[in-house]
Amino acid sequence: xxxxxxxVAENLKRLREERKLSLEAxxxxxxxxxxxxxxxxxxxxxxxxxxxxxxxxGLKISFTxxxxxxxxxxxLVRRSAIAPLVEADGTYRNYPVxxxxxxxxxxxxxxxxxxxxxxxxxxxxxxxQEFITVFSGTLxxxxxxxxWAVGDGDSIRFKAxxxxxxxxxxxxxxxxxxxxxxxS
Numbered sequence: 001x002x003x004x005x006x007x008v009a010e011n012l013k014r015l016r017e018e019r020k021l022s023l024e025a026x027x028x029x030x031x032x033x034x035x036x037x038x039x040x041x042x043x044x045x046x047x048x049x050x051x052x053x054x055x056x057x058g059l060k061i062s063f064t065x066x067x068x069x070x071x072x073x074x075x076l077v078r079r080s081a082i083a084p085l086v087e088a089d090g091t092y093r094n095y096p097v098x099x100x101x102x103x104x105x106x107x108x109x110x111x112x113x114x115x116x117x118x119x120x121x122x123x124x125x126x127x128x129q130e131f132i133t134v135f136s137g138t139l140x141x142x143x144x145x146x147x148w149a150v151g152d153g154d155s156i157r158f159k160a161x162x163x164x165x166x167x168x169x170x171x172x173x174x175x176x177x178x179x180x181x182x183x184s
Contacts (some may be wrong), residue, residue, distance in 0.1 A: 003043075003083065004046075004067060004082075004083040004085070004096070005018075005043050005045070005046050006149050007066075007068075008040060008043075008047065008052070008066050008067060008142055009040060009042065009043035010043050011036070011064065011065065011066050011067065012040055012041050013041045015059060015061065015065070015066075016041075016059075019059070020097030023026065023038055023041075024081060024129055024168050025038045026055070026058060027059035029057025029059070029168065030054045030055045030057065030059070031054050031058065032051055032054050032055055032058070037055070040055075048085070048086070048089065049085045049086075049087040049094055049119070050087065051099070052066055053121075053122055054122075056160060056171040060125075062100035062107060062180075062182060063100070063107065063109040063180075064100040065093075065099070065100055065176065066098030067096050067099045068099045068100070068101070070075070070079065073080045075098075076129070077097050077098070078170055079095065079110070082095045082096065082097065082110075083111075087119050088117050088118060088119055090114075091112050091113065091114040091116065091117035092111070092112075092114075092118075092119045092166075093113075093119045094109050094110075094111050094113045094117065094118060095110040095111070095112075096109055096173045097109060097110050099131060100180075102181070103183065105181060105182050105183075105184055106177070106179050106180060106181045106182065108177065108179045108180075109178045109179075109180075110176075110177055110178075110180055111166075111175070111176050111177075111178070112173060112174070112175050113137070113139070113166065113167070113168035113173065113174040113176075114168065114173055115168055115170060115171045115172065116169075117166065117174075118165060118167040118168075119165060119166050119169065120163070120164075120165045121160070121164050121165060121166070123160070123162045123163055123164075123165065124160045124161050124170075124180065124182070125159050125161060125182060125183070126149045126161045127159075127161060127182070128159070128160045128161050128180060128181065128182050128183065128184070129157060129158065129159055129160060129180075129181045130157065130158055130160040130164075130177065130178060130181075131155065131156075131157045131178070131179040131180075131181065132150060132154065132155060132156050132157075132176055132177070132178050132179075133153075133154070133155040133176060133177045134150045134151060134152055134154055134155070134174065134175070134176045135152065135153070135167060135171050135176060135177065136152055136172070136173065136174065136175045136176045137152065137170055137173055137174030138150065138152070138168070138170045138174060138177065139166060139167070139168065139174050139176055140166070140168070140169050141156055141158065141164065141165075142164060142165040142166075142167065143162065143163075143165075144162065145157055145162045149160070150176075160180065
């Protein structure tokens, strides 16, 4: 099983060094403390989704640039090989299935929300869209003061370059696929 903590550690350090940035400079641009960034680079802490988004936004990179795996001609991704990123006290689990690749312009996730789970997401870069298909349960998508209920088998697309949120307001788990498309 791949260790996502070590992949993130290696990628953060590589990206920071390629840009000749100090930990202090990344801390300033991301709002993540220098000590937390150091712990992430050493692979001694499992950062939350929110922390990874802050780092990605601070470095002006896609979220999954921090989790990229080398690409091959064919890639079979087994669920058991992906360590989820957890948020909301473990009630929101994000499995990065296909990390961002600039030649494709998108990233893909498998997500599980337990009943009562909610995640508030920061805006993505201008022009970014999300495509979500729910496979079980019902997902509430909150955007611009509006709420959309996306049920089992339903899909939704929206501009994700503004604050948005996902919630499972039901009493059964919600499972979904999410594709985030970045503008070219």
